[in-house]
Amino acid sequence: MTNFTTPLLPEMAEIWQQTLNWKPNSQQQVQFQQLYELILEGNRQLNLTRITDPQEFWEKHLWDSLRGIAPQRQFIPSLQEGASVIDIGTGAGFPGVPVRIVAPNCKITLLDSTKKKITFLEKVLTELALTNAKTIVGRAEEIGQQSQYRQTYDLALIRAVGAASVCAEYALPLLKQGGLAVIYRGNWTEEETTALQNAVTQLGGVIESIERFSTPLSTSIRHCLYLRKIANTPAKFPRPAGIPTQKPL
Numbered sequence: 678m679t680n681f682t683t684p685l686l687p688e689m690a691e692i693w694q695q696t697l698n699w700k701p702n703s704q705q706q707v708q709f710q711q712l713y714e715l716i717l718e719g720n721r722q723l724n725l726t727r728i729t730d731p732q733e734f735w736e737k738h739l740w741d742s743l744r745g746i747a748p749q750r751q752f753i754p755s756l757q758e759g760a761s762v763i764d765i766g767t768g769a770g771f772p773g774v775p776v777r778i779v780a781p782n783c784k785i786t787l788l789d790s791t792k793k794k795i796t797f798l799e800k801v802l803t804e805l806a807l808t809n810a811k812t813i814v815g816r817a818e819e820i821g822q823q824s825q826y827r828q829t830y831d832l833a834l835i836r837a838v839g840a841a842s843v844c845a846e847y848a849l850p851l852l853k854q855g856g857l858a859v860i861y862r863g864n865w866t867e868e869e870t871t872a873l874q875n876a877v878t879q880l881g882g883v884i885e886s887i888e889r890f891s892t893p894l895s896t897s898i899r900h901c902l903y904l905r906k907i908a909n910t911p912a913k914f915p916r917p918a919g920i921p922t923q924k925p926l
């Protein structure tokens with residue numbers, strides 16, 4: 678087993694502090710380490726992630742997940758007040774599991790269409806003793822049409838699941854009015870913002886802001902798109918499974 682905490686995580690404390698104005702406590706450091714080790718173990722049977730180098734894992738999975746809800750944006754305080762959060766297409770648990778680790782009072786739902794990944798995440802939740810967390814096996818297009826989930830979340834997170842308009846169609850129906858969707862992207866252009874505008878409007882949202890930043894170790898460019906839901910999403914969205922990707926808005 679790779680030795681992750683010593684000395685890697687203590688070395689990163691300064692970077693957490695400088696970049697996010699926050700750093701993990703000792704319990705959170707242990708939970709990050711456990712998550713890393715469980716993913717390495719799970720990778721033997723499942724294709725969970727190609728990112729297995731400890732520093733790369735720290736930067737591309739842990740840091741990147743938390744940058745999207747960075748404390749200077751005041752998200753973590755609101756998360757600690759018990760917000761309902763959904764991570765759509767969570768895969769090996771990103772960004773949802775790190776978010777749950779840093780915001781223990783939020784209620785997080787991890788959604789993925791692949792049952793094996795959700796089975797793996799149930800083990801992660803148990804071993805890390807993460808309460809206030811549930812999993813759903815299902816497609817975002819179907820879950821977004823079910824009344825027990827539709828319009829019930831304060832925050833929807835979605836990373837590496839598809840084109841931005843597809844992510845918007847998955848996320849906005851699940852949000853309460855006033856809720857926020859965070860779409861994690863790599864590169865992003867102004868032309869893409871213009872093209873996304875119409876889709877977001879149709880779904881009852883607005884593009885509130887777009888943040889560009891670089892990752893702290895490899896200085897790779899990232900963007901996060903913040904979409905605010907300001908009106909009810911019309912009942913026809915999300916469209917049936919597969920349609921958002923075949924015919925993006």
Ligand code: SAM
Pocket residue numbers: 765766767768769770771772788789790791794815816817818835836837838
């Ligand atoms: N969000 C994770 C991350 O950034 O590491 C995983 C990204 S992985 C490339 C995409 C994940 O989205 C896969 O686990 C896949 O099963 C899931 N997925 C794709 N389409 C989906 C849909 N329509 N509904 C739910 N999950 C979906």
